[in-house]
Amino acid sequence: MSTSTASDARQPLVGLGRAELSALFAEMGEPKFRAKQVWSWLYAHGVTDFEAMTNLSKPFRARLQDRFTLARPDIVTELASTDGTIKWLLRLPDGNEVEMVFIPEEDRGTLCVSSQVGCTLTCKFCHTGTQRLVRNLGPYEILGQVMLARDRLGEWGRKEEKRRLTNIVMMGMGEPLYNFENVRDALLVAMDGDGIGFSKRKVTLSTAGVVPMMERAGDEIGCSLAVSLHATTDEVRNEIVPLNKKYPIAELLDACRRYPGVHNARRITFEYVMLDGVNDSDADARRLARLLKDIPSKVNLIPFNPWPGSAYVRSPDERILKFQDIVANEGLMPAPIRRPRGEDIMAACGQLKSASQKLKRADRDRLAAEASAA
């Protein structure tokens, strides 16, 4: 496989959309159909070597090889949980690192994809929230996670009904709506029927509640929406999801009502982490049912997954079951309890974190100079 290193000055081809490929090949003096040919090699066949693009002339392949790379992010570690979950730590061309997780279930396989190195939000129950934002990921780095997972799972060329990777959730490190354009561009390629071909229903973007961007996400991406709600009063939500101080619950739920394409067959998923004594009372369950009653909703109850230094405790099983019963019966909505997955490898919801740190500009410049001298 081609590899990507900090000293590789070639541009990644992965991540470019149809219009960008067309513009690129027009600029290289190539005929119009070139973009379609290369698109198909990239996203329908997943090739990692220009030599495999057999319907392109040898000189053109050599020109591509000189300017571009087909690299995916580099794998630093690949950890497999006893429950089948796989977590990868990935290194990006500039040396920063992010995590992605594959969660196999009986009827589906979900890839949890990161959108940022670190996160600006500081949700109190989330390990990523303790890591300052280093930077946004580019389309290559977001789509590259999906392509790499397909490489590792042997998905290219496999019939749809035989695929292990069936769903994508933008629920890894970072807030996707704070990196809107790059996430949009990557997902539009992932959802293109002539390529990777995930249906819009099987791609979910999860937000902590960046209200002003939600409508655009629905219009311009059109995938399913998940909202990290986690509390039923502004007082508690201000504490555990501090973004709530900017966009309180009422505003957030209004934006959910307006989310394009929402109806009973296409519900919004509300994520609700179960924190002992914080947000898990009967009164919370009743309020949650009331708050969501006029929104086509599904509530995912997530038993809290602890991480080193976390301040919370998981609600006891009986409490979670009682909470679920009230939400399902009074809210008349599905409220499944999400079984923690990959806990033994710190891959469960809210546990992701990489060692990348925000560097001072002088340190960044020094590292970049060292990398290009190497």
Ligand code: SF4
């Ligand atoms: S839950 Fe999401 S938005 Fe909140 S800190 Fe973690 S990664 Fe950031």
